[in-house]
Amino acid sequence: MESSLEGNTSRADEGTVAREALSGSEDIGPAALVATHTSDVTLVSDNTGRIVWANGAFEQLTGYSEAEYIGQKPGDLLQGPETDPATVRLVSRKLAVHEPVDVEILNYTKSGERFWLNMLINPVFGPDGRLTNFIAIQQDITRHKLTEVELQRSRDQLRMALDYGALPIWDLELGTGHCEFSDNFAPLLGGTPGEGGQFNFEWLMQRSHPTERRGLRRAMLRHAAGEDLDVTCRMRQIDGTWMWLRLRGRIVLDETGFPVRSLGVVSDITKIQSERVRAEERDRRKSEALAHTTHEIRNLLNGISGTTQVLLWSDLSEEHANLANRIRKNCDILHELVNHTLDLSRIEAGLLTLHPEPFVVSGLVDEVRDTLIDQAENKGLQLVGCTGPGVPRRVMGDRGRLRQVLINLTGNAVKFSTDGQVCVCADITPAGDISFTVRDDGPGIPEADQPHLFERFRQVDDGRSGEREGSGLGLAICAELVRLMGGSIAVESSPGNGATFRIVLPLERVESDDAAETTSDTDRPEEILDIAMGDARVLLAEDDEISRGVITEMLALMGITNLRAVDSGDIAVGAASQERYDLMMFDQNLLGMKGATAVHTIRNGAGPNRRTPALLMSGNVNDLPDNMPGNVSVLSKPLEWQKLIRLVSDLVTGTEPVEDKSA
Structure with a gap:
């Protein structure tokens, strides 16, 4: 900054001036007059760093009177929360070894206003070589610093504009909360160009969707702490309609690494979000169609596999048994292919x-x-x-x-x-x-x-x-x-x-369980089971006629003839409210009321089957609800008949069954 007293005084001359002011002469010479009247701040401290003299420029810049600063250390008066600690340590280290100091430092006035100084401190030694004083000549460079900040701000804004094209830009001062938006921000929300000055982030918060406001505020707080911002939210336009915005921001740090500003851009992604919603709806419909198709395929496979299994349990010739066994094995392979088709979507959705x-x-x-x-x-x-x-x-x-x-x-x-x-x-x-x-x-x-x-x-x-x-x-x-x-x-x-x-x-x-041996496909139910099942009462709900017939035949081969077979969950609930059963077997994907829902309804009713064990059959166990009713076992379709036989036996006799969740 300028030093005024009939022209400019150099930093070296000012050092000489201050030394002359310390000469002890009663007749203050021209150099002392310069120190007194220069616009640069001049301080003299004793060898402990406490102020013994300061010129009028110091009082004018800082707001402290002579009575307030005499005997004080400059740092105790002037340094504040944003003063760079590294600079303070450098000054202390230099002065401790009696070396000159030349630094730029951020200080604070008595009223708390910030100002920047370029500070030159020289030690003064007496005739005996001992340190007697420190002299500080300080120039106010606040205007220069602000110019630098504005220049850097313009560079940052230009860089942001080049990075993101013609998107609206914001520039937020984190310390004061003051925010400026570019002229093209107002039209984004339905306003007119140039109205961006009236907007601030609190105004935006109030226009954000109520369900997203808390998340947006949390994201902004993390951003103010130093994180990059990238968030999408709904914003109400000036005409009251809703639009989707994407807010992206970068933090600007000062020379000490402290976050001071946020520069960001705003993107209108309403069309993108609408396309995403439509795509999700298409995916939902596709998934429903795929689920329906695979359900029908599994029912057909269940019928073919079950019918083949019944044939294998009949008195077939070796040649015909081999043919039937090939049919069954190919059903298994086809079942694997159906599951294979669904696996990719499950993996991508993280549901497998x-x-x-x-x-x-x-x-x-x-x-x-x-x-x-x-x-x-x-x-x-x-x-x-x-x-x-x-x-x-x-x-x-x-x-x-x-x-x-x-x-x-x-x-x-x-x-x-x-x-x-x-x-x-x-x-x-x-x-x-x-x-x-x-x-x-x-x-x-x-x-x-x-x-x-x-x-x-x-x-x-x-x-x-x-x-x-x-x-x-x-x-x-x-x-x-x-x-x-x-x-x-x-x-x-x-x-x-x-x-x-x-x-x-x-x-x-x-640990090996020698009793748990596998059974062959030709073992008949009476060879697998060691118990009589003729007295068991079973309620079967299966809406596919072929599957219902095959399961009925299978249960008959097990000796279960006391069977009621229905084709809907509603009818099953009604039947369970009237008569006591030893086992309820429901297909999960029944038309209308689902199998698990039917079991839940029966469990919560007043009928005789509130504690009756239930077996749910499903082509896809991922279709089953998370809150499954108690005492319910699951078996995947197409049914593996050996598993069905043992599971039915365990449920009817009260043995703890093992669920099958391989679908």
Whole structure:
């Protein structure tokens, strides 16, 4: 700043002036007159740093009188909350070793106003070399600093404008709350250009949607503390209509790293939000249609599989039994494909959950082999299943999902091989985990495809014709399922040398239960059960006629003939209010009242079946409500008849059943 007294005085001259003022002479010379009358602040302190003299410029700038500042340390009077601590430490360190100081510092007046000084402090030594005083010459550079701030503000605003185009911009001072909006902000809310000056963030808060106001306020508080802002909310326009806005802001820090300003932009995303809502509605309708279609497919599969199972329990010739068994196995494969179709959407929505249960490792390997043996033999392939000697007999895991992965990998191996052998084997790793390996002698997988093998919608060249097969989802879903199970999946392959897929899973060992042996598909119900079921009274609610008939036939083979079969949840509720039953079997996806709702209604009623065990049958256990009624078991469709037989037996006899949640 300017130093006025018949011209400008240099900083060096001012130091000389102050020294002369300390000379002790009674006759104050011209230099002392300069120190007294210059517009620059001049301070003299003793060797402890306490003020012994200051010129009028100090009093005029700070507002302190001589009586208030004499004997005080300048820092105690002038420093405030935003004074840079690092600068204060630097000054203290320099003065402690009697070195000159030249810094810029933010100080405060007596009334609390901020001002900036360029401060030069020199030590003064007596004839004996001892420190006697400190002299401080200080220039008020507040206007220069404000110019710098405004220049930086303009740069920041220009950078924001370049980054976001013609979007409305805000500039908020965090300390005062003062906010300025660009001229194009007002038209965004239905106003006229240039009205942005009347808006502030509290005004915006009041125009935000009531259900979103609290979240918006929390986001703004976090932003003021230093976080970047990126939030969407509804805002009421001046004409009263609602629009969607996206607010994005960046924090501007001062030289000390303290948040001082927020620069941000406002985007009108009403059209984008409307498109999102329409897309979500389309997805909802698609999901409903898919759920309805898969429900119908599962009912058909249930009918085919059940009818085939009844045939297998009849006196068929060996040839006809083999044919019926092939039908049943193909039903199982088709069921897997239906579930496969739904898995991707479940994974993307984060709705796919695992249902661990004890299972026999060798039994799973044998089942995978038996499921695909016909396909392999028809192609002249040898399909081998093996279980290593160190593998635990029984482990805890989601058997259904693991079977799905192994069927997919083994099915691919059979599909892409023309001769040789396909092996599916279980073994134990040095770390004690269980590994499942599927190896084939096929054409191998091109190296270019291997990095993308587990990506969605990637199809693999079959290595022979150059054509690509499949939807490109199978391996991606396998990888997701293995990840959900806490494991890893990898592939080793080279053209002409086949492929090896290896899964490693941390499956917990379960103590062997020798009594829990599996049953074959041809075992008749009376061979599976050791109890008589003829006295059991069962209420069946199934709206699909074929499934209802098959389940009725199945229960009859179990000896259950005291059965009432209805086709709706409402009728089932009415029947349960009139007569006592030993078991209620309801399809979850009944037309009208759902199965779980029917059970809940019966439980809360005054009829005789408030404590009767219930069995819900569902093609998708994710359709079941979270607040399931008590004493309810679940069985997935298409029904696995051995599970049905044992579950019905357990429920009727009061044995604790094991739920099946593999759908």
